[in-house]
Amino acid sequence: MSTRPAPAISPDVSPMVSMDMITKTFPGVKALDQVKLDLYAGQVTALVGENGAGKSTTVKILTGIYQPNGGTIRIDGDPIAFASPNDAAKAGITAIHQETVLFDELSVAENIFIGHAPRTRFGLIDTAQMHRNAAKLLADIGAPFSSHTQLRDLGIANKHLVAIARALSVDARVVIMDEPTAALSHKEIEELYELVETLKSQGKAILFISHKFDEIFRIADRYTVFRDGAFVGDGKIDDISEGDLVTMMVGRSVDQIFPQSDHAIGDEVLKVVGYEHPTEFADINFTLNKGEILGFYGLVGAGRSELMQALFGITKPSKGVCRVNGDIKVIRSPADAVSNGIVYVPEDRGKQGAIIGLPIFQNITLPSLGKTSKSGFLKLAEEFKLAREYSQRLDLRAAALDQDVGNLSGGNQQKVVIAKWLATQPQVIILDEPTKGIDIGSKAAVHEFMSELAAQGLSVIMVSSEIPEIIGMSDRVIVMRDGRIAAELSKDELTPETLVRHAAGITTDGAAA
Amino acid sequence: MTDATQTRPAPDRHVPDRLNSRAARIFKSWEALLLAVAIAIFVINSFASPYFLSAWNLSDATFNFTEKAMIAFAMALLIISGEIDLSVASIIALASTAMGLALQYGAGTPELVIIGLTVGLLCGAFNGFFVTVLGLPSIVVTIGTMSLFRGISFIILGDDAFRGYPASFSWFGQGYIYWVFTVEMLLFVIIAVIYGILLHKTNFGRAVYAIGNNPTGALFSGIRVARVKFILFLLTGLMSGIAAVCLTSRLGSTRPSIATGMELEVVTMVVLGGVNILGGSGTIPGVVIAAFVMGLVTFGLGLLNVPGIVMSIFIGLLLIGVIALPRLWAMAAERRKP
Numbered sequence: 001m002s003t004r005p006a007p008a009i010s011p012d013v014s015p016m017v018s019m020d021m022i023t024k025t026f027p028g029v030k031a032l033d034q035v036k037l038d039l040y041a042g043q044v045t046a047l048v049g050e051n052g053a054g055k056s057t058t059v060k061i062l063t064g065i066y067q068p069n070g071g072t073i074r075i076d077g078d079p080i081a082f083a084s085p086n087d088a089a090k091a092g093i094t095a096i097h098q099e100t101v102l103f104d105e106l107s108v109a110e111n112i113f114i115g116h117a118p119r120t121r122f123g124l125i126d127t128a129q130m131h132r133n134a135a136k137l138l139a140d141i142g143a144p145f146s147s148h149t150q151l152r153d154l155g156i157a158n159k160h161l162v163a164i165a166r167a168l169s170v171d172a173r174v175v176i177m178d179e180p181t182a183a184l185s186h187k188e189i190e191e192l193y194e195l196v197e198t199l200k201s202q203g204k205a206i207l208f209i210s211h212k213f214d215e216i217f218r219i220a221d222r223y224t225v226f227r228d229g230a231f232v233g234d235g236k237i238d239d240i241s242e243g244d245l246v247t248m249m250v251g252r253s254v255d256q257i258f259p260q261s262d263h264a265i266g267d268e269v270l271k272v273v274g275y276e277h278p279t280e281f282a283d284i285n286f287t288l289n290k291g292e293i294l295g296f297y298g299l300v301g302a303g304r305s306e307l308m309q310a311l312f313g314i315t316k317p318s319k320g321v322c323r324v325n326g327d328i329k330v331i332r333s334p335a336d337a338v339s340n341g342i343v344y345v346p347e348d349r350g351k352q353g354a355i356i357g358l359p360i361f362q363n364i365t366l367p368s369l370g371k372t373s374k375s376g377f378l379k380l381a382e383e384f385k386l387a388r389e390y391s392q393r394l395d396l397r398a399a400a401l402d403q404d405v406g407n408l409s410g411g412n413q414q415k416v417v418i419a420k421w422l423a424t425q426p427q428v429i430i431l432d433e434p435t436k437g438i439d440i441g442s443k444a445a446v447h448e449f450m451s452e453l454a455a456q457g458l459s460v461i462m463v464s465s466e467i468p469e470i471i472g473m474s475d476r477v478i479v480m481r482d483g484r485i486a487a488e489l490s491k492d493e494l495t496p497e498t499l500v501r502h503a504a505g506i507t508t509d510g511a512a513a
Numbered sequence: 514m515t516d517a518t519q520t521r522p523a524p525d526r527h528v529p530d531r532l533n534s535r536a537a538r539i540f541k542s543w544e545a546l547l548l549a550v551a552i553a554i555f556v557i558n559s560f561a562s563p564y565f566l567s568a569w570n571l572s573d574a575t576f577n578f579t580e581k582a583m584i585a586f587a588m589a590l591l592i593i594s595g596e597i598d599l600s601v602a603s604i605i606a607l608a609s610t611a612m613g614l615a616l617q618y619g620a621g622t623p624e625l626v627i628i629g630l631t632v633g634l635l636c637g638a639f640n641g642f643f644v645t646v647l648g649l650p651s652i653v654v655t656i657g658t659m660s661l662f663r664g665i666s667f668i669i670l671g672d673d674a675f676r677g678y679p680a681s682f683s684w685f686g687q688g689y690i691y692w693v694f695t696v697e698m699l700l701f702v703i704i705a706v707i708y709g710i711l712l713h714k715t716n717f718g719r720a721v722y723a724i725g726n727n728p729t730g731a732l733f734s735g736i737r738v739a740r741v742k743f744i745l746f747l748l749t750g751l752m753s754g755i756a757a758v759c760l761t762s763r764l765g766s767t768r769p770s771i772a773t774g775m776e777l778e779v780v781t782m783v784v785l786g787g788v789n790i791l792g793g794s795g796t797i798p799g800v801v802i803a804a805f806v807m808g809l810v811t812f813g814l815g816l817l818n819v820p821g822i823v824m825s826i827f828i829g830l831l832l833i834g835v836i837a838l839p840r841l842w843a844m845a846a847e848r849r850k851p
Contacts, residue, residue: 314733338735352733357726357793361530366723367735369716376715384530391528400532420734 014077016041016205017062017093017174022071024057031057034071035231037224039174039205044196046208046220046237048249050467054229055209059176062207063095064088092173096163096180102151109134109147112166137165141195157188164195175199176207181215193219211299213242213504225249242506243497250467250496258472259448263455265475266290268326270342270428270459272311275320280306281483284320288428288459293450295474296463298503303483304463305347308430312344313337324427338367341427345417345434347463349410353417356406360398361387363405363416368423390419395445411442418449429453430461435469447473467496479503543787543839547802550835554806558813565816572693574812576763578782579697580756581775582804585782586708587752589800591745592783593712595725595792596651598640598746601753602775603662608632608757610666613675613767622681629761630754636662637750644746645739659776666769675767686763697759701804704752709797717741725792778828782807785832806831 015038024032032054039045047055060066062073064082072079075091082088102111109131110117118129134147143161145154151162160180167175177196181189196219199206210216216223217237224234225248232248268287275284281303288294296304310317313331322329324340331337337344346352355363364387365372372382387401394415398408405416414434421429431450435443450473454460464470470477471494479487479502487502500506539545558565565571584601591598611632612625620628636658643654688696712718720741723731732738761767786803788795810831814824 312733333735333737334733335735335737344733346733351727352729355723355727355730355734358723362719362723366719366731369719373716376717377710378714378716378719388528388530396528398528400529402531 013040015039015074016076018074019058019062020072020074022058022061022068022073024054024061024066024068031229032061032068033230035226035229036234037207037231038222038234039207040222041173041205042200042203043221044200044206044208044219045222045224046210046216047224047226048210048216048245049226050249050465053226053249055226056178057229058226059095059097059178059207059209062088062093062174062176064093089170092171093176094167094170094172094174095176095178096160096167097178102159102162102166104150104152106151107147108138108145108149108151108154108162108165111151111162112137112147112169114166116170133169134165137168141165141168141198142191157191160188160192161195168199172204174205174207176209178209179211180208181210181212189215211504213245213506216245217242246497246500246506250500258468259451263291263451265292266457269324271323271326273321273323275307275310275317275322277303277306277310277315277483278318280315281310281480283484286478286485286488288461290459291454291457292475293454293460293462293473295470295477296461296480297465297467297470297477297499298480298486300465302480302503304480305432306483307480308344308432308461308463309346311337311342312430314344338424338426341425342430343367343421343424343426343428344430345414345421345432347432347436349413349417354405354413356413357404359402360391360396360405360408360416361401364390364420364423367420386423387419390423391415393422394419394449409442411445414442414446418446422453426458428459428461430463432463433465434462435464435466467499470494470499471496481505544796544799544802546839547785547787547799547806547835551802551806551809554809554813558809558816561813562816565813568693570812570816572695572698574808575695575698575701577811578804578808579695579701580759580763581779581782581807582701582800583704583756583759584749584752584775584779585786585800585804586704586797587745587749588779589783589786589788589795589797590708590712590718590721591651591749592780592788592790593725593792593795594721594742594745595728596644596742596745597655597780598637598651598749599655599776599780600636600640600658600662601749601756601779602772603659603666604633604636604750604753605757605760605772605775606666606769607636607662608754609761609767609771610669610675610769612757612761614669616675616678622679622684625678625682626685626758629758630751633750633752633754633757634747635750636753637747638743640750641743641746645743663769670767670769676765678762678765683762683765686759686761697763700755700759704755705797705801709801712797717744721745722793725789725794778807781828781832785835 017039019035019037021034021036022032023030023034035054035058037047037058047058049055057066061068064085064087067083073082074080080091082091103114106114112134113130118126118133120126131147138145138147138161141161141164143158143165145158151159154162180192196206208216208220220237222234223237223240223245225232225245227249267290269290270288272284272286276282284307298304306315309315311322311331313333313336316332322331324342329340331340331342334344350356355366361383365383368386369378372386373379384401391398391401396415396419397412405413408416434450435446447469450460450462462473474494475491477489477494477499478485479489479499481503486505489498588598588601608629612629615625615628640651640655640658643649644651685696690696690699712721720731720736723734723736724738724741728738760772764771782803783795783800784790785806786795786800788799807828810827811824814827
């Protein structure tokens with residue numbers, strides 16, 4: 001349908017936007033360390049990196065949400081600083097986020113122009129003009145719906161088009177697309193590619209963030225690779241192979257030391273057969289043995305957390321059987337899971353893990369109250385005893401055990417959540433991104449503790465998106481992709497490349513699946 | 514400030530159980546402030562009217578709060594868990610109407626009491642079903658049942674009233690245990706103790722706090738959140754049933770307009786008692802003191818012949834004042850800092 005204009009890629013062209021030596025630190029973490037990123041008019045630059053490589057931080061700096069601690073941003077060669085998102089918008093930079101904020105109760109035109117609607121002489125919104133402008137934008141991107149449609153009535157793909165129209169309505173020169181295809185079907189993705197071509201032909205510079213290699217090689221002209229907040233390399237996509245790109249992305253100097261795991265692996269504890277969920281996952285079969293650390297690797301959205309929450313009784317699988325020590329167990333609620341010795345340390349610590357308004361000791365004893373109480377009546381002395389024991393085991397740093405959990409650092413909150421579950425003396429502990437967002441010191445403590453637990457005969461399931469953690473900690477790894485098990489790898493098969501290949505669906509000969 | 518946060522604790526350090534002593538915690542509590550207010554009101558009242566410091570008058574004054582407080586204890590637990598029940602006064606109307614209806618078919622005192630409590634429980638179960646099984650917001654559900662329950666009462670009674678309750682039935686609302694101490698006072702004390710123990714000394718009470726602080730976190734900690742909330746709605750219904758027995762017994766008749774507007778007085782009492790309306794915190798001793806404060810204010814103003822409408826102004830001001838005071842205090846302290 002659209003004729004593909006061949007953009008002139010020449011190394012002589014100077015970048016429209018260039019970020020140079022950009023550094024961004026948060027308390028305790030260096031998110032970006034002197035990174036460099038160039039965007040060219042009429043070209044798509046893919047920003048590639050693992051979770052935690054600093055891609056999102058980069059987007060936030062480019063859109064004025066964060067201010068960098070160092071480095072310069074140049075547009076057309078002139079240095080510029082964005083004090084606010086508004087400044088970035090004025091400079092023509094616009095972003096389509098993974099989950100763009102749109103308003104279900106408003107019309108498409110109102111969504112596109114909210115905050116910058118055309119005004120009448122009296123300062124009121126010029127509705128007629130707004131719909132005319134919106135109709136034109138929608139026609140440009142080939143949207144099959146009217147500007148009067150209520151957003152609520154659109155599907156996810158069409159909502160995406162609204163987000164794109166909104167991005168273009170500010171007369172953007174630079175369009176950032178952050179995992180735009182994550183929620184789209186195959187056909188919708190094709191339509192998005194056409195749209196990207198249209199934007200390119202209009203001379204816009206596009207920053208494309210994606211985990212999917214087939215996409216990157218399909219539409220990107222250039223690539224830039226970040227790893228652990230640092231710049232690794234960039235260049236033209238035609239000059240690099242998929243394999244080299246994977247190596248750049250994951251190949252790292254091993255600066256993290258993981259505890260030696262020399263624990264004995266025993267008999268089968270948990271066996272999951274044919275687990276299936278209407279939307280999130282299907283055909284899940286695996287076993288977990290005593291004293292084993294089983295890693296679950298995959299991209300965001302591969303269905304790992306959803307599977308774990310089904311094992312823990314938060315959601316119900318539509319099919320499948322779960323056996324604990326050989327006996328079939330029906331787990332309808334977290335309370336059922338806990339009584340069968342399965343516990344879950346969730347990824348969302350503040351919301352699902354800790355109860356931040358309650359004191360530390362009450363958090364720790366919450367699932368163990370049956371043990372610390374007598375016929376339903378609390379026994380504070382017993383509670384403090386249990387809380388003291390487990391806070392010491394986990395080396396918890398706190399002023400007092402009756403301090404609210406909300407006053408603790410992220411790492412110490414995580415220790416409280418883990419202590420809470422260990423106090424129930426479980427058989428299986430599921431850790432969902434156990435070290436996400438916690439400082440290096442606490443991270444090492446969590447890793448250390450995990451291998452101690454395995455050595456004591458506890459079975460651990462660790463969901464992680466951090467490749468070094470998966471490789472360093474796991475005895476065995478299951479890779480998930482699109483809600484299914486893509487591969488099961490033993491310890492000696494684990495390399496960053498194989499993990500990424502299976503997670504992204506790249507077959508061994510290098511071609512995208 | 515910065516220096517304090519940067520001080521690194523010694524690595525091999527033992528975490529103490531408690532930061533502040535028990536006395537310090539009690540002294541700084543909301544309940545302490547409220548108790549001071551209660552004492553102040555008592556002193557002012559005893560100077561304002563010569564009739565205040567009479568045992569029989571004070572005994573009469575307790576009827577201003579005993580029935581409401583019985584419901585307030587259950588309501589406190591419900592609000593701490595993050596829910597609310599605005600249908601309590603309508604449950605009283607429906608329970609009272611049901612008792613009146615049973616009376617027409619010759620029910621005696623034991624049957625009347627059983628019917629009153631059963632209707633309360635059923636109404637609570639009805640509310641609880643919509644909130645915990647269907648997952649609807651409790652404020653909407655109970656605004657609906659507030660109209661529904663009282664509406665049924667109006668359909669049955671119209672402009673009529675049920676009268677002629679047996680003499681033995683009047684014991685609940687008009688009887689005395691010893692000297693000036695009424696049956697209702699005894700019930701109030703027993704119920705206060707039961708709820709105090711339930712909230713502060715049992716696993717169930719701990720679950721209520723956990724749910725109110727973070728319902729998702731509580732669920733993820735293996736607490737049966739829906740079950741706990743359903744029980745709280747049942748308890749609130751049951752307490753409304755008990756209040757219906759007492760109130761009907763005291764008035765000696767049932768009209769569909771019985772206990773109109775009482776739900777807001779109950780909620781006021783709970784909030785005045787220091788329960789966070791958003792859930793998660795509050796104590797039973799606080800609600801007990803709040804019950805006394807509201808009773809004393811109403812009674813003192815009554816002795817001074819202040820009309821009811823002005824009285825509600827006082828209660829409103831008291832609520833806003835007592836809640837705003839600590840906040841104003843904190844803001845003033847903040848400003849005094851360099």
